[in-house]
Amino acid sequence: MRKQWLSSGLAVLAVTALAASAALAQTVDTSRIESAGQNDWLTYHGSYKSHHYSPLAQINANNVGNLGVAWMHVPGRSTRGLQSMPLVADGVLYYSGSYSRVFALNGATGEVIWSYFPELDEALISRQTHSPYNRGVALGEGKVFVGTMDGRLFGLDAKSGKVLWETRLIDSQKLTVGFTGAPLYAKGTVIIGSQGGEWPGRGPIFAVDATTGKKKWEFLTVAGTDEAMKSWGNDSWRTGGGGGWMPGTYDSETNTILWGTANPAPLYDWSGADYKTQGARPGDNLYTSSVIGLDIETGKLKFYHQELPHDAWDFDSAVGEFVMLERDGQKYVVHPNKGGFVFVYDRNLGVKNVWRLVENINFVKDIDPKTGELIGRRDFSAGKVTEPPLCPFIGGGVSWNAGSYSPKTGLYYKIGQEWCMTLEVQKTTPVTAPQVQLNIGADFKMAPPPGGEIYGHLDARDPITGTKKWEVRYPEPPLGSVLSTAGNLVFVPDSRGVLHAYDAETGAELWKHNNGTGHQGGIVSYSAGGKQYVAVTAGFGGMLADEYAPNFGGVYKSMPRDDGALVVFSLK
């Protein structure tokens, strides 16, 4: 149901103010996102460079102690918390909540300019597993773009929230999956990837014309080319999963969309070491758990690297940001994989280096830093996997939320997750479905690393070599994104609900504030009316966050999993 907050004089005033500022504002286009003006946050990853960095320095290491709450917004109906990344253009903050509810707020005051609540197929959404959260919107050409769990993409008027077009891209009734990730806008095109890794589809990534909403192309992450089709034995491409559920980025120099893809289905494979010829999906299973480069005009595959051939562990490549940077005349793309390794590529996704962010990894012995080849992989047959437990836990060494690169310090700030799991492969039956044949499934249980404790850490590292400068540890892995700023600050929203600010050079904690509930979403900085703000989404719940109460107890026992707020800070 759509609601326009125009009935109160206050809201009308806000709209008038917006109209005045909009008259001065340029439209959000490709070049503006590319240049990433310092007052704005125009795309999920901040800019196409995906640094998650703000060049604002009004809030800095010397005065961050004076940071306080400027305003808050409670979106309501925050089933499974809040996971989205706010965007800001010309002083207006746009963000999404669960059920793809979209809000446009005055960035200085938090006043609601408009809101849009899409009418969704609630019955379908109540049946979904990875639902109903939404991880963000995209801006472009005076529009706000948002995907829905029931398989649609909306184009809304950025000034009013009015629906300009909606396009159904997925038959979610049949395939169950929809969209939870933020779209990406570039060159008149909106790109969005579907969920899929646990469901037997083919994981499409779509391109839609930003003006008309008409679908331009679709790339299937499962067997999207003739070459890839050969990497799925037993016709298993039909049920291969895949998808690209988090946003990638755009390389304007090569006119290429860079995107990460999800894991193959079924997740468990009983192949043992003979995965090339045996098991549920014999072969490498292209292009799952890969990074891919697609021509933005045609959707044709230009290049790719499969980070995990025949991923048998659910360690997506969909989760990682594509950090674009230059060093000594070389152009690099840095991409973390859910397994806990960080891949360094050239701009054509040729492997330049691979380094470990996470200490506890044993799904492979190593990854060759020159070729990206997996060394000593651990493949399973039916039965129990307990000694040693598999590391990392299925939640990954890296989660879906983004790290941050500061061009000022030259450091990459990224959360690592140290946890493992026991795995029991067993016969199961989804009892409520029209189940048909006894299935081979797997039961996963979180476990501490061998000889150690579960913990999370923020690392400050050289993005190319992986050399660690400093580390901050947390008793439970943080699940929120990281923000660095020109004020020599790194912000980390943790799982207990505390937002921390650290010195970007040393890791010394300079400030903290308890937002009252766990974080698992985005954090950005922007300027409105000459004042710098930091905005973070708070609100816990979801497939991974739901594991915290039974495994860690403490504050998580009473933490709500259907609540959330956007909390915005400025200097007092």
Next chain:
Amino acid sequence: MKAIVPVIVAAGIGLSGPAQARTLEAVRSSGEIGLCAHPNSLPFARKAGDPPGFQVELGRVLARELGVSLRLDWIITQYQMRSAGCDIVLDVIADREAQGETRLRISKPYYRAGVALAVPSSSTLASFQSLNEHTKVGVQVGSVAAMIIGQRHVPISTFGFESDSLEAVSNHEIDAAAVTPTAASYFNLTHPDKALRILDRDESVADLNWNVAVGMIRPDDALREAIDGALERLRNDGTIDRIYGRYGIVLQAPK
């Protein structure tokens, strides 16, 4: 429209904690018993339209036997079962290992099922034993049947839906489909012009055969006994056979 089954939901994450036990007394005092069913999965169940599916029909007569009405809770995976608040699920595989994660209590079985081969009427295939390296068999993704048949070096072709593999057989894209007799029988009912031959299950392979029962979510002994008693009466008077028969399915006695 078809329903889809997640073979594995990542991490086994999301199974809610145990709900409070539902006693027969509580069911009777509330006047209803809740059935969890899939909303779009004929012949099993569907939310809208007629016929409603054999699970809905059987649920109604079971409820009537208990002196209450039936409440339908529409869900798609076992992970939603406990939060849905239902009391029973139908067509549950009576296998302790298979139910390990669901923690369901199992009634006395009311029929026998498993994996059968559906082949074109002209096929020379007579049993599982006649499959070889030249026969391509449609299997459901991630199923035990896929594993067992694949390990015998019989070429397999993976499908997400049994109905798709049955269509592929009728179009001669594959030689056979390893499916439940339930799916094959309903396919024949709804595609009389394309009817397939359903070969007998191979009882020598334990994992390809099972009894089917009512799954109960934390019942007390009285509720379990009441459901067992109702099932026995409905089997003896032919009600269960008649319900399944309306969907083209001939039930075999449990073993």
